[in-house]
Each structure stands twice: as structure tokens, then as C-alpha cells.
Amino acid sequence: MPRQKIDLAYHLEYLSILDEKGTLDEKLEPDIPDDLLLQLHRAMLLGRRFDERLLNLQRQGRIGTFAPITGQEAAQLGAVAPLRPSDWFAPSFRETAAELWRGRTMESVILGFAGFAEGAKSETKRNNLPVAIPVASQVPHAVGLAWAMKYREKNDVAMTFFGDGGTSEGDFHEGMNLAALYQVPVIFVCQNNHWAISMPRSKQTHSKTIAQKALAYDMPGIQVDGNDVLAVYAAAREAVERARSGGGPTLIECVTYRMMMHTTADDPKRYRTEEEVEIWKKRDPLPRFQNYLKARGLLSDEQIGTLEEAVKAEIQAAVDRAETQMKAVGDPLDMFDHAYAELPPYLAEQREELRAELAAIKEETHG
């Protein structure tokens, strides 16, 4: 018997609409309402400036370690923009701009990075999972959420985020396999930012692209210019619409770059060159999008200036609110809250132990 070709009829696309030189492919330009374009721009600007402010706060010792998002604003905001509130969002730990878009407040982010569990509280219940730190472990959660949506016959979707490093984890592969098998409405968004701490993308996988991993699970996969918010939005909208209408999961690889350190505890100079960073600075998603909006007559330099001021004031107000809240929360006894629906008797005893210890310390200090 001769060897026979197995025809998988599979093709992979790379999508770029607005390139780094600002050239627009008009045929591919997505139809996005003006107000949504401006909203996206504001969210990208806010994401960038908030990141910068968080870095200042961290360097001043006012918050702890965090993972900066600078450079990835388009890759995360373009992806979440087509979601509606009833959809579910399952982030990793580097999607702060997307979290804000999904309704998390800046003060809750600050509170969280300042070491207060209360940072996870938000004023209304939203369909967002909290940040997941163990890499790719959130991927199967999104599949479970999507399975439940399909079971309940809702036309909602779940969207999960992970990095290029995350695609080496078993949970990524198990999640992709399960999603394709059950044809559930989930969108896998890879933020390929080229670096997993010190490991470059080339040392993470032998595969030429991350997107091609979709082939193994027989689901659509696409690679997009992650610094082109129009391309990310177009790819995400297509995937979300397909999932909503029963077409199953999609893998989107957003090719972007981690402009900053892995977290504030890391020094990227140990493993990557300034030249590489410089190349990516020229591909910055924010000025690229601003130039597009200016060319369309939707935004002027003056308006950008006004917006910068407004965003700065908004961030300052959030920092102030967060620092006020820090004084109000933080009763050590609250660490016993939310361990279980009801505190078991032995935990109530341990809580009492701590209460007595704190009272004794207070007595010794002031008495």
C-alpha cells in the first residue's frame, strides 16, 4: 500500500490591518462605530498610564509586585471589546487593561497589589474570574463555563487569556482538546509577548506559530498583529460571533511584545537586548492607533492632550480612594472570612486564638 496524503484542508492566516508604518488595508478595515473606536482608544491610554503609575507606586513601596502590561494594550482590549457583560472572562495575570474594560475598578487593582484580598471585591457581581497566577490553569475553567452556557442554551461565550509560555502547559492542551471535543463557545486568546520571564518564544516551542496548535484540535486558529487593535478586534469579533452561533472554539494568537519586565521583581537586561526592545517600541500599538484616529478625523492632538489630563486625574482619584480604603480594611481577623461558606468550629477556635493574641499585643504596647 502506498503512503497516502491525509488532506486536512487546513490553512492558517496572519491578519494585519493597520501596520507599524500606519498603512491601512482599507479592504480589511473593520466596521467599528466611532464611539467604540474612541472608547477603545481611551481604554488603551488608561491602561498605559495606569501601568506607569502602578510602576511608580511599586518603586515607592506603596504597592507590592505586579506584572506590567505596557505594549499589550491592543492585544487585550481588542480581544475583550466584542464581549458583552453576560459573557465570561477568564484572565491570567497580565490583563489589567482588559480587567478594567470588564468593569474592575482601578482602586480594586491597587488594593490587590497592595496585598489586600479585598481588592477582588467589586461593587457589582460581574462575569469575570479573578486573576489566575498559576500559568494556564485558568484555561479549563473557561471551558467549563462555556460548557455550562451551552448546557443552559445561552448564546454567551467565555474568553480566556494566557501567554506564549502558557501554551507549553498541560492545562492549555487539555482545555483546547475539551473545548473542541464538546464544541463549546470559548475563545482562547494567546498574548504572545515573546517572553516568559527569561525564556524567548523560540525556546518555548518548536512550532513556527502558536496559532497552528489549533490544527491539532481541529479548531480555527489565527495569528494576528497583536499591536494592531483593529486586527485583534476583527479576529476576536469573528471568533465571538462563531462561538455565539454554535460554531465552537477558536484560538487567536496575538503577536505582541512585553515592553517591560515580567514583574517588578525581574530585570530583563539579564536576558534580552535593548536593540530588540527598540524594534518593538516602533511597533507601539498606542501611537499607531492614535494616528489612525487622527487620519479619520476622530481625534486631534489637542483632544489627546485633554484626554491625557482626564486619565491622569482619574488615576489619581483611584489612587486616593485606594489609599483611603487601605486604612479602612485590613483587620487581620478578616483572613478567616470566605474560607468556607460557614466557618467550621476548629477554625472559629483558631480565629479566637488570633483575636486573643492581637488583644494581648495591643495591651502590652499600650498598657
Added chain:
Amino acid sequence: MAKMTMVQALNLALRQEMEKDDRVIVLGEDVGIDGGVFRVTDGLFEQFGESRSLDTPLAESGIVGMSIGMAVYGLRPVCEIQFSGFSYLNFHQIESHAARLRWRSQGQLNVPMVLRTPYGGGVRALEHHSESRETFYAHIPGIKMVIPSGPRNARALLVAAIRDPDPVIFFEGKAIYRAFREEVPEEEETLEIGMSRVVRDGKDLTMISYGAMMRPTLEAAEELKEKDGVEAEVIDLLTISPLDHQRFVKSVTKTGHAMVIHEAPRSFGPGAEIVSRLMEKAFYYLEAPISRVTGFDLTIPLFSREKEYLPGVHRIVTSARKMLKD
């Protein structure tokens, strides 16, 4: 009332909860068409269909991770990990997420899921099919760890686990799946998680055990009564975590003698925690050192030697006699 094996009683619990509540979904490897390798989910596929008796690929982490997502959404997934010896692959999903999402979200989310899995030795199985690693799960804050000892309490506890708002790890002793039958009422019956039971009254010695080890423990108590005139009080923990110490502490204040019996390895096993609680709360009532009759601190041997590894009536009786003589 019908006389049932533990497998049949667990099946009854699942079937009745699925009939009452369409949020209850069973999922795992071979749980659908095959009805589970031990047949605990037998007939659920026929009665409730593919969507509620869901066959999954071989992906323990994916099964548990997916269950977490389903539970967060408001369903009540009951996933089966075919053998607890394969549950290390899903361990991080339990430790990192199922146990913590309530806390991490500050009470906004909860994970009402059950992970059912067969544990323990005594069925002449292959490697990885006989271990008792309840300590791993009992050590995780935010998790409830339940181990029934017979058909009737298995049914009642599984119903309680399914209805519990927090994640429950439910270990089922393979050795007692079909070893004996008990009357199990057709009408609803539940047992409160976190409550142990005195299953035999006595005044001379307190024997604390759970799961498949309850059988040799009760046999040993009977032998001590017949041959030595010793009246042992026997406590079935039923829940390992949250551990109900009140009942065994009260018993030991009466008997002054305590022994813990489990098939898990001795060091850092559940016995270590039980002994600590007794030292903290019943020290002045103890008339002899507390004894632990357990598996050895070894990988459980292949089945030609597992009988000698597992605590049996002889080891329990000998240990009790030594303690009472000293």
C-alpha cells in the same frame, strides 16, 4: 428499604439528585456509556443522556478544571477520577483554584463541586490503584474531605456533598464497594458533613477510624470483647476535614485509651492530627500513649504483599492489648 452494596447506594444518591436538580452533572472517564469502571454511574447515561452523564477524554486536570468552571457558573458537577492514584494530575486544580476561589473572590464566587474517587487497597489491583492519600486533600484549607464506610452513610454523605456550597473530595473505599450490603431507604437521607459517629459504645478504649478500615476495626472490637472482655468504643470519622474532634475527645475522656486506625502511611497521616488534638484536649485523661495502627511509610506493595501492609484485625487487637496491659 432495599439491601444495597455501596456501589448501588452511591448510584441511588446520584440518580435521585439528578432527578431533583438539573444542575447536577456527572462527568469523568468512562462514566457515561460504560457506567464507570466500578459501575457507580451505571444507568445514568440511559436515564439522563449524554449531556448529564458526560464521558470525558483522559485529562484529569481538564476534568477538574472544567468542573470548577461549571460550578462557578452555577451547576453542581460531580466528577469522577477513576482512581485516586491518578488524581495527582488534577491536584493543582483543587489546591490552587477549587479550594481558593471563594476566598480569592472574597465570597463572590463559590465552587460547589464534588470530586469522587476510589481509594485504598485490598482488591488485588495494579500499581497506582491502591493508595490512600486523603492527607493530601485534608491538608488543603477550603476543601472538605469525606470518606464513607458503608452503603447507607455513603449515600447520605454523597447527597450532602452534592448540596454543599463548597468543594468536597469524596473518597470511596474500593475494598468495600461490594463487600457487604446494608438497608438503604429509597426516601431521601442525608448526613451532615463534618460530623463523626459513635458506632459502638464502650468504656475501656476508644478506636478511631474511617472508610474501609472500619470493618477490621469493628471486628477487632468484637474480638477484644469476646476474648478479653474489653469494651471498645468505636468512632467512625466519616469526614476527615473539617475534623470533628469533639466526639473522640469526649470518648477518650471516658476511656483514657485511644487508638487510630488507617491504611494511609503513618507519618503525617490523619492519625498524626487526631493524636495532636487528643494531646491538646484530652491529655490529662490519657492513661497510656496513643497508638497508631496504620499502613507503613512505604509505597503500598503490589498485591502479593498488600495483606501484610494493610492494618488487619490481628494488628489492631495486638496493639490494643499492648496498650491496655502497659
